[in-house]
Structure formats: C-alpha cells, structure tokens
Amino acid sequence: MTELLRIEDLRVHFQARKGLIGTIPVKALDGVSLTLEKGKTLAVVGESGSGKTTLGRAALRLVKPTGGRIFFDGEDVTNLPDSKLKKFRRRAQGVFQDPYSSLDAFMSVSQILEEPLAIHSIGNARERTDMIHHALQDVRLSPVEEMAAKYPHMLSGGLRQRVGLARALILRPDFILADEPVSMIDASSRTEILYLMRDLQDTYGIGFLYITHDIATARHFSDRIAVMYAGRIVEIGPAEQIVDEPLHPYTVALIKAVPEPDPANRLRQRPVIPGEPPSPTEPPTGCRFHPRCPSAIEGTCEVIDPPLIEVRPGHHVACHLWPEGVH
Amino acid sequence: MRGGLQTALTELLSSTTGKVGVTFFLVMLLISLYAIITNPLDFGTRLWNNPAAWADNPKNVPPAWTGIFEGSRRVNHTVFEASEPTEVRNTTRGIESVYTFNVDYTFDEAPTFTSFSIQNVTYHGSPPSTSVSVMRPDGRSLSLYRFVVPAPRNGETPPILRYQQTPFRVHLSGEPSVAVNVAQFLQDEFQVNISSSRLVGDIDEAVFGIPDTQGGGFQPLKGEYQIVVVARSQNERDSIEGVKFVLGGSQFGMMGTDSTGRDLARGLIFGFPVALAIGLITAVMATVIGTTMGIISGYTGGKTDILIQRFSDVLSNIPLLPILLFLAFILGQKLWIVIAILIVFGWPGMAIVIRSMVLQIRSGQLVEASISLGASRWRIMLRHIFPQMAPFVFAQMIFFTPAAILAEAGLSFLGLGDPSIPTWGQILDQGFRTGAVYVGYWWWVMPPGILIVLTALTFVLIALGMERVVDPRLRTVRQ
Numbered sequence: 001m002t003e004l005l006r007i008e009d010l011r012v013h014f015q016a017r018k019g020l021i022g023t024i025p026v027k028a029l030d031g032v033s034l035t036l037e038k039g040k041t042l043a044v045v046g047e048s049g050s051g052k053t054t055l056g057r058a059a060l061r062l063v064k065p066t067g068g069r070i071f072f073d074g075e076d077v078t079n080l081p082d083s084k085l086k087k088f089r090r091r092a093q094g095v096f097q098d099p100y101s102s103l104d105a106f107m108s109v110s111q112i113l114e115e116p117l118a119i120h121s122i123g124n125a126r127e128r129t130d131m132i133h134h135a136l137q138d139v140r141l142s143p144v145e146e147m148a149a150k151y152p153h154m155l156s157g158g159l160r161q162r163v164g165l166a167r168a169l170i171l172r173p174d175f176i177l178a179d180e181p182v183s184m185i186d187a188s189s190r191t192e193i194l195y196l197m198r199d200l201q202d203t204y205g206i207g208f209l210y211i212t213h214d215i216a217t218a219r220h221f222s223d224r225i226a227v228m229y230a231g232r233i234v235e236i237g238p239a240e241q242i243v244d245e246p247l248h249p250y251t252v253a254l255i256k257a258v259p260e261p262d263p264a265n266r267l268r269q270r271p272v273i274p275g276e277p278p279s280p281t282e283p284p285t286g287c288r289f290h291p292r293c294p295s296a297i298e299g300t301c302e303v304i305d306p307p308l309i310e311v312r313p314g315h316h317v318a319c320h321l322w323p324e325g326v327h
Numbered sequence: 328m329r330g331g332l333q334t335a336l337t338e339l340l341s342s343t344t345g346k347v348g349v350t351f352f353l354v355m356l357l358i359s360l361y362a363i364i365t366n367p368l369d370f371g372t373r374l375w376n377n378p379a380a381w382a383d384n385p386k387n388v389p390p391a392w393t394g395i396f397e398g399s400r401r402v403n404h405t406v407f408e409a410s411e412p413t414e415v416r417n418t419t420r421g422i423e424s425v426y427t428f429n430v431d432y433t434f435d436e437a438p439t440f441t442s443f444s445i446q447n448v449t450y451h452g453s454p455p456s457t458s459v460s461v462m463r464p465d466g467r468s469l470s471l472y473r474f475v476v477p478a479p480r481n482g483e484t485p486p487i488l489r490y491q492q493t494p495f496r497v498h499l500s501g502e503p504s505v506a507v508n509v510a511q512f513l514q515d516e517f518q519v520n521i522s523s524s525r526l527v528g529d530i531d532e533a534v535f536g537i538p539d540t541q542g543g544g545f546q547p548l549k550g551e552y553q554i555v556v557v558a559r560s561q562n563e564r565d566s567i568e569g570v571k572f573v574l575g576g577s578q579f580g581m582m583g584t585d586s587t588g589r590d591l592a593r594g595l596i597f598g599f600p601v602a603l604a605i606g607l608i609t610a611v612m613a614t615v616i617g618t619t620m621g622i623i624s625g626y627t628g629g630k631t632d633i634l635i636q637r638f639s640d641v642l643s644n645i646p647l648l649p650i651l652l653f654l655a656f657i658l659g660q661k662l663w664i665v666i667a668i669l670i671v672f673g674w675p676g677m678a679i680v681i682r683s684m685v686l687q688i689r690s691g692q693l694v695e696a697s698i699s700l701g702a703s704r705w706r707i708m709l710r711h712i713f714p715q716m717a718p719f720v721f722a723q724m725i726f727f728t729p730a731a732i733l734a735e736a737g738l739s740f741l742g743l744g745d746p747s748i749p750t751w752g753q754i755l756d757q758g759f760r761t762g763a764v765y766v767g768y769w770w771w772v773m774p775p776g777i778l779i780v781l782t783a784l785t786f787v788l789i790a791l792g793m794e795r796v797v798d799p800r801l802r803t804v805r806q
Contacts, residue, residue, distance in 0.1 A: 057695070060699045062695055062698055089699065089700065089701030094696060094699040096695065098692050101691050101693055102691075102696045104693055105715075106714035106715065106717075115710075116700045119701045119702050119706065164696075167696075167700070
C-alpha cells in the first residue's frame, strides 16, 4: 500500500464581504487530514456546505490553502507556484459535477480531448488521434469516429460525463478527483458511470477522491469513506464499517436518511436531522454537531472540541461518545 | 483546426441572410475599389470642394433617368468639345478656324444655361479673336458673343501662352453683351422689342425659341441647331487647343447635382470607401480593445480589474459630443482624429459588458476543468472564454460599424466633418443646410441616407449569418 495523496491539517478560509469595507473569514475547511492510497477510492460524504467540494478543489490545487499541507506522491504541492504545477497537473485530473458546463460547447469531442495533449505537448497529430480514439473506447463511447466529431450539445448528460471522464483519462493520471460526477445525470446512467470508473481504476490503477452526498453509492464504489461536517472530518474509515456500523451520531443520521425502496416505508416517518447546518462564519463552540446531536452530553459537547481518535484499526471518529475507542 | 476558415465561409454562405449580406458587402467593396482607382486620393480638395471643377454643371437638377417619368422632354446636359477645328479658311482678314457643334434640339424647354470656354491659347503677334454664333433650324442666324484674347503684356515675348491652367470661360446666359446681341436679333427678326437688361434672365429661351406672340414669353423651337465658333488669327502657328460649348441640362447623370453643380453620383461613390474605412476601422479597433480589456479585467481580477474598470467608467461617462467638438476645434477637422476619438470612447462600454460576462464564466466548471488540465491563463482566455464571447463580440462589432458611420455623419452634420474627404454625412449635411429637403431636392438627401441604411443592413445581415459560424450550437447537421 503506497500513499498517493496526503492532506495534513488543511485549512481553506475565504474572505467574505461584510458591510462596506470589512471582511469576515469563512472557514470552508478547518483542519482536515486524510490519506488516499494508490489505486484506491476514498469517498468524501457530507451535506451541502460541509466543505467537501472545497476539499476536492484544494486537492487539485484549484484553491490556495490557508494552512496545512498537501503531499502528492511524496512531494509537497501546497505552495507550489502555478508555473511549477505542470507536472502535478498532468498526474492529477478532475471530473466535475456538471457535464453541461464543464465541457467547452464550442469544441468538438475530439478538440476537447486533444486539449490536454496540446497543453502538455504530447504526441504528434497521428498519435493524438490514436490516443483520443483509445480514450473514447476506454469510456465506451462508440462508434468512436462519429463520437469524436460531435459537439457536447449533441450528447446526453451521461455521454457528456463520459467525455469528461475521457478528458481526465487521456493523460493517464494517477489521481482523479470526481466531484459529484453523477449527481446531475439521469438515474439510469449513474451506476453505469460509476462501474465504468471502477473498471478504469482496475485497469490503470488510478486513485479516486470521490466526492458525493450519496452515502449509499459511496459504500459500493469506495474503499474508505470520510464523513464531513462543517469543514471537518467527523468520521473516517473502511466503507463497509462506516455504513454498517456508523459510530458518529451524524453518520448515523445520514445513513438513516437514505430512503429504502420498500413499499412498507411509504407512510413511515423517517428520522431527519433536526436543524440546519451551521454557518461557516460562526461555527458552534465545542463539537460542531452538538446543537443538532440527539445524544449530546451536556457540559462536554458544547465546550470541548472532540479530536479524531482511532477507535478501530483504520477507523477514526471525532465524538465524545467514543473517548477510548470501541471494545 | 484545419480548414476552419473554409468551414466558416461555407457556413456563412449556407444561410440566406449570410449570402445576401456577403453579396452586399462585396458590391460595396467593388464600388470602393472602383472609387479608389478612378478618383485621385485628393478628390476632396482637388475636385469635390473646388467649385471651379463643377462650373459647367447645372445646379440642383435631378438625375437624368427621372426624365422618363416626365411628360415633357427635359434638356439633356450636353458638353460639346473640340480640340481640332472642323474647317480652316484663309480669308483676307486672317486665318479662320471654324469649330462647328451640331445640336439636335428636341426638348420641350430651354436649357438651364449655356457656356463657352477656350483653353490653351498660343499666339504670335496680334492676339486672336473668337466669336460664337448660332444657326437656327428656322434658317435665322444669331451672333452671340465676341471675344479677343488679351494682348501681350509689357516684356512678354512670343509665343504668348494664355489660359494654360484654368480655361477662359464665359457664362453666356448671364453675359450682358450677349443680351444686347439677342435683343438686337429679336428686334430685327421678330420685331419684338425687349430691352437687353430685361432679357438677361431669358437669353437661352430666346436663342433656342421663338417669341410667343400671345403670352409674351418664348416657345421652344425644335430642330437642328449649329453652334459655330470661329477663331480668327493672323499667324498660322497660332492655336487653340480646347473649345467647349455647354448646353446646360435640366437633368444630370445618375444622381443629379447639388447647388454647386457637383455630380452627386461621384460624391456618393467616393463615400463608399470612406464609409467602409470609418466603420470598419473604428468597429474593429474598438471591439478588439474592448474585448481584450474586458477579458483581462474579468479573468485577472484584483488591481488590474479595478484599474481597467475605473478607467472605463471615467471614459464612458465623459460626454462624447463636447469632447469631439472641443478636439475638432483644437486639432482641426481631421477624419483620423474623429476615428481615433470614436475608438477611444467606444471600447470602454464593451469592456464593461465583456468583463461581467467573463466573471460569470470564470467561476464556472469549464475554467476549473481547464486549470486542472494545466491550461495557462492565456489559453483559457483565448480558447475557452473568448469563443463564448465571440457571438456577442461579432454582433457588437457589426453593430458598431454603422454606429461609427452614423457618428461621423452626425459630426459632419454639425459642420465638423473633414473638409478634405467627402462623406455621405457631409452630403446629407449640405443638403439640409441649403434647404434641399424643403425645396424637394430628394436626389440630394435621400441617396446618402439610403446608403447609410443599406450599409447598416449589410452588416446586420452578415451578423445574422455569422451567428451560426461562431456558435456551433446553431449549426445544422449535414449528413
């Protein structure tokens, strides 16, 4: 097991306008640490505003971190200037949420796929055509010649996302950030895309950082899951353990919120997490989840910020309910 | 991509609007080329604004083709010119060179004027004399005018040269001595007594007509006239190189004339290259600068953004007209200054709009995806942001073209046009200033207006055709 991406105590704060001249920091990420191994998938799960997308953007160095460090394949890329990022850019790619806006509507599929090759000056015209065709075959877009000549507006959401995936693949990256890659796609093509990503992972040994709000798919398609809440990781561990035996009350609530396709459930009230996610400008004191937590310990949770503790091998939780681990 | 230009052209020509627009544009381009080739570059100063160049043209007359719609036949403007005499006679009084011009007069009215001129006279010894007379179809002959070339000045030695640069020209219709001759003629031949001073306005009516016994005026006399010019000299080496007789018409050329007798067709044709130059240079420069500034401002952000935006705000809030008036007074009425000012004050609006469009795109996933591919900021601006702006930019450029032409026309209208370069705006302005609109000289004010509109239409049609080129989403799929 070799480490591909290591994030240590990563902080990303944005300056929000307040009043005419004042600014106020928005703590999108506030001390996140995780590691991703080569050829593995780490899912990052959380509500909107939990900071999972910011984490993904920071991992691709699309935002400059305020603090903490990012190591890619052993190299510190946290503060590399844009001019020295080219090697990293070639090895780390992204597949984005919206297949309608992440592809250039003014370029044909072959132009879109040729662009990464042009940027990194790879191959001549003939080699590029071969690589483009190969990438299209990889994402199972056929007939290849016909697809290469199309423009994005001629394709469905699922097909567009395959083009997005092909664009990320064509440089043979070691790491792909998949930021909610299927959330804007028809349900029918979602699993197809996810299976396709897993196949490609098996073929090329790509490490995926899979950002999603859907904990059910995360269990199926990832090796490990990190649950984020208000800019922090509250629980991280092997996928099955997180879903089958969640320890953090927030994770528990998230899993309970997943609808089950059972007609008997129709009239049953499903448990929902009460309240709203906290404001990132003024996070609650102590444990950030305590105002919404059903099992909050009075006198502790609102005062002391719980650290992330390894409660089982490879399974970390930040919660006062599990001070010494699980026995 | 290879063949991109060819694809663009095929696409542009595949739409009807594009086809019509391009056709119009090509016609304008051809006319412009013709105008540049056939006219001297100093057309404005040498010809257009030089009244002497148009002295032999009728004033304020409609185009020749309008005669078709008239019941009565109007006088065609005719210029008779000869450089060689028709006949040379040796008489006791000297050598007589005779120049004869035959006029087939079938018109229902008198000419608007008649004029006579001679050019390049060379003589040795005593100066030659010229006389103009008319042989009328009724057999009567009328001696109109006699003129002796000025004698040598003190110290001048033969050969004596006269009228080298500007010809000697006499407006027969207004010449008192002609009036005296015609009054005498009327007295002798028709026993009609009109004093020569009263006759001055009606000389041509009398020469080309017979007195109307009832009405007191003149009836046109149709038939074959002969204008006979006799130049008498005492030396056989004497010569006159140009003899000209002009029968002033009441209709002229393709587009008629204005109040100084200028051939409007020539001015309008010369207006084509000028209008295209003003429109295209201003539009291309303003949009190129505006787009570049807007994209840089929007994408780079920070201090650059603030600098460009505040600068644009200041420029776009300065009222253009007073500045133009002010600079025209200070720097003189030069066309290139007008173009430069239109560019300088034209780009900021563009930059502000483009910037706001870029801000929207910058935060989008396309830019993020491109950065993560390793694309440089120039690449992103040029290949991903610009194409999304392109339909707007092209539309703006094309709409800016007639706007620039109109702005120049507006300035000309205020009397700030460049006097050395005639434009449609100036022709329009002069038409308005001399009251052509109120008098009904439509041929003077309508054509320049229509040409400005047609130019605008041409660019709008091209804009519509171009839309499909710059935006592949609108393209039709061909199997």
